[in-house]
Amino acid sequence: MKPYTLLVGLVLLSACGGKKDEQKQQAPPPTPVTAVKVTKGNATYYDAFPATVTALLDVEIQPQVAGNITGIFFQDGQRVKKGQKLYTIDAQQYKAGVDQAIANLNVQKANLNRAQKDADRYNTLAKQDAIARQVVDNATATLESAQMQVQAAQANIRAVSTNLKYTTIYAPLDGTIGISQVRLGAAVAPGSPPLNTVSADNPIAVDIQVDESGVARFVTLQNKKNAAQDSTFTLMMADGTRYKYPGTLRIIDRAVDPQTGTLRVRIAFPNPDRLLKVGQNGNLRVKASTNAPQLMIPYQAVTEQMSEYFVFVVGDSSKVTQKKVVLGQRINANVVVKSGLNEGEVVVTEGTQKIKEGGRVKATIK
Structure with a gap:
């Protein structure tokens, strides 16, 4: 072999070796991410339902005889007792x-x-x-x-x-009477519009509409003894404040409305201060629990693709693998994982947009 040929070969080998070293030096560093370990927790959560305050019992005051109103014996909106005289008709x-x-x-x-x-x-x-x-x-x-x-x-x-x-009309129950629809001297008769309405207001109720898929849940709550003596049912007022008394499940309507596919459920609340008035709106929060510890992760760790859910799991050598998961109930900032993960695995919560399958990460575990 000629000396110059050997020299060229050595130069080429030296160049190749230098490129490999340069490639090693230029390998991208691990991507910094934040991650958490998958743990089990108490999966208690609340479902919210639009609610309307209603009377457990209200009675319209109807005239039973014809004549002119000769007496009104109450103030509009006042509390009345059963048997209290309300109106008189010319006798x-x-x-x-x-x-x-x-x-x-x-x-x-x-x-x-x-x-x-x-x-x-x-x-x-x-x-x-x-x-x-x-x-x-x-x-x-x-x-x-x-x-x-x-x-x-x-x-x-x-x-x-x-x-x-019948020329003297008495209150049919304890409650609050509304604004009189007639004044002294007005002519009334059977079949004419109601003179007034008396509503029982302590306890009072809220009505919610439940999708037929959730009916079984409320039937179970109704059948449980002492089911609603805690905070199972709480009422959030229109201004965002929480009503201080818990409710009790009182009535489940007899049938699902075929037009809406919903069933009316009535929850009773103590109302000693008369803070709740018929017709008010709010949100009824119904507490639910899975009755067993569940795997939970921060919801921000989840990515959605074509209606399927995935998370990045940090594995050996700090490489991430994308796993498909089946989610359950969302609970505040967390979500229940029904399948796809095991307790103790580490999932990426922040930085998912910067990583891909098989990429190396530097995870800060919180």
């Missing part, structure tokens, strides 16, 4: 009707007394064959008619007395 014609009915009863009783005497006398004569049988039969029929007339007169007294009683 003069009904009092006159009662007096007339009593007078008619007295007349019918007098007729009955006379018919009874005639029947007794004719029956005595009939035993002596001293009178025609037809006369006796007529007397008996007259007696029976008089008895029926007395019964009819007594029934008429009950009817007109009932009408007289």
